[in-house]
Amino acid sequence: MLSVLNASASDNEDRSERIRDFVSLGGKVVGAVAGSAIGLLGGPEAALAGGAAGTTVGEVLASAGVEFFDRRLAERQGVRAAAALAVATVEIDRRLAEGERPRPDFADYPAEDSDASQVLEGTLMTAANSYEQRKVPYMGRFFANLAFDETVSVSLANLILKLLDRLTYGQFRVLATLASENYLEMLIQLGAERREGTFSSNDDVVAEMDELSSIGLIGVGQTDGQVVPLTAVIEGSSWRTMDLYRARLTPLGVRVHRLLGLAAMPDYERDAVVASLRGQA
Known part of the structure; x- marks a missing residue:
């Protein structure tokens, strides 16, 4: 050069x-x-x-x-x-x-x-x-x-x-969603409805979340504030069965979110994640 x-x-x-x-x-x-x-x-x-x-x-x-x-x-x-x-x-x-x-x-x-x-x-x-x-x-x-x-x-x-x-763009959207306190509140209600058998989450968003867990970017939030791997929790085989409100970014996930500037992602992209978790197209 x-x-x-x-x-x-x-x-x-x-x-x-x-x-x-x-x-x-x-x-x-x-x-x-x-x-x-x-x-x-x-x-x-x-x-x-x-x-x-x-x-x-x-x-x-x-x-x-x-x-x-x-x-x-x-x-x-x-x-x-x-x-x-x-x-x-x-x-x-x-x-x-x-x-x-x-x-x-x-x-x-x-x-x-x-x-x-x-x-x-x-x-x-x-x-x-x-x-x-x-x-x-x-x-x-x-x-x-x-x-x-x-x-x-x-x-x-x-x-x-x-x-x-x-990572896929869909996984970028998942990271942006889980980093937002407003959307975490939505996941509490969403998880309660899913447990009642009202709907099943779409396969694509579950697969995205499961892979994000496997590479250490999201995990399961604990009462003491720690985030542990999905596989470390007894019921943690997949986010299809794990309570959605417990999904959290790991410390590495937080860094990736910050470096990518995902906080600036438009809300309609996060809304798409919520809709997919609700089983909507």
Whole structure:
């Protein structure tokens, strides 16, 4: 990859053009966000807010765009990677403009082999390979939130990326639902009605919850506040029989929810989870 520090004017223009061409693909997924990202990354330098830190983080983002453009991914892959990059760029710039400071290992080492570059590559590859387009904006938010969260190690970030590659958008919706106190109240009533035999939950949402339990993102809430694995509870073979009101995010589930920015998921997506748990189409 080229560096803005040692490239000629013609090299910089070629680089900027490749960034603009790549990020513009993301407009098919995230609309005007892609245009905003082009404005931030498409010049000779990545002009993000935040002074030197913003320039460094912007260089990481721009370099990733050039690399992915040069790989000539299949069109759908390119579109999704570009969309995730656009979302990450705009969100990072917003937080820098508000005075937040990125984590030092993401702001001080813009080399190709830096932690930031490697995690960003993993993020964009996960977005590129996703067959569910609705996951893509949340992948962008994942990197943007990670850039400001020093509590998440690079090794943990890479582990989470592997999990995100496996999760469906339906499982994103389940995580968003269980993190909401308002929806947990709904699950109490819903569980009581289901125990009375009024309905059965749809197979897809039960399978989604069971897999989230198997990979350690949701569990069974205890009276002392702990969340234990579903299999650790006597009656815990499946969420088809387990009381729904006891479903809770594990500590890892809470981190995944926060990094993906799932609190911003529209309520109609959570409503769809409740409807499916109620056995409705």
